[in-house]
Amino acid sequence: MSFFENTRKPVGLGGKIMVAMMNVGHSAVARWGLQFLELAPDAKVLDCGCGGGANMKRLLKKCPQGIVKGIDYSPVSVEKSKKVNEAAIAEGRCAVLRASVAELPFKSEQFDAVTAFETVYFWPDLPQCFREVYLVLKPAGTFLICNESNGDSDKDEKWTEIIGGMTIYKDIELKAYLEQAGFYEVQIHKKKSWLCITARK
Numbered sequence: 407m408s409f410f411e412n413t414r415k416p417v418g419l420g421g422k423i424m425v426a427m428m429n430v431g432h433s434a435v436a437r438w439g440l441q442f443l444e445l446a447p448d449a450k451v452l453d454c455g456c457g458g459g460a461n462m463k464r465l466l467k468k469c470p471q472g473i474v475k476g477i478d479y480s481p482v483s484v485e486k487s488k489k490v491n492e493a494a495i496a497e498g499r500c501a502v503l504r505a506s507v508a509e510l511p512f513k514s515e516q517f518d519a520v521t522a523f524e525t526v527y528f529w530p531d532l533p534q535c536f537r538e539v540y541l542v543l544k545p546a547g548t549f550l551i552c553n554e555s556n557g558d559s560d561k562d563e564k565w566t567e568i569i570g571g572m573t574i575y576k577d578i579e580l581k582a583y584l585e586q587a588g589f590y591e592v593q594i595h596k597k598k599s600w601l602c603i604t605a606r607k
């Protein structure tokens with residue numbers, strides 16, 4: 407297994423190194439993407455595929471009276487996210503669960519926003535996963551997708567060759583899947599090779 411397979415599902419020591427690297431390496435694209443997410447100070451947010459938890463920490467800052475939950479199917483990611491957000495967990499403002507986006511362990515209409523940073527590349531059956539996100543969002547809630555690779559660059563092929571099970575979607579493909587799941591007001595933002603999409607329930 408190549409070290410980069412740990413981006414799809416971090417495992418073992420390589421996975422621990424990868425989640426620490428991603429917390430730093432994804433910082434610029436995540437900060438850029440987060441500016442497109444409007445949140446009330448007491449918002450309830452879910453971060454899907456939370457990896458090392460750095461974006462959960464940013465979300466907690468963005469909604470200082472709110473609650474941020476994270477899910478990831480990798481135990482390595484869950485452990486790191488818990489460590490990074492231990493103070494907020496102790497305050498009762500944060501929780502991290504091991505779960506797949508294909509079957510979210512939440513009741514419907516719970517969250518004001520759901521985020522997905524650098525992770526939809528790996529989701530199985532994207533329309534089904536987007537429907538799961540749709541279900542857990544409150545009416546008028548926002549789904550934000552933020553990717554470092556927008557499918558327009560020659561470099562994209564390099565990544566999909568190195569990392570099995572990775573698909574780099576173009577903006578119009580994601581927009582179509584989102585609308586198929588019931589989302590509307592799909593807004594597309596691009597900078598360099600980055601892509602950020604927001605959609606409303």
Ligand SMILES: C[S@@+](CC[C@H](N)C(=O)[O-])C[C@H]1O[C@@H](n2cnc3c(N)ncnc32)[C@H](O)[C@@H]1O
Binds near residue numbers: 478529
């Ligand atoms: C490239 S990492 C990105 C982590 C973090 N969001 C960030 O931006 O640094 C992708 C993460 O998504 C998780 N992931 C991939 N597919 C998933 C799925 N179907 N359900 C839950 N987590 C998933 C992986 O375990 C991994 O932690």
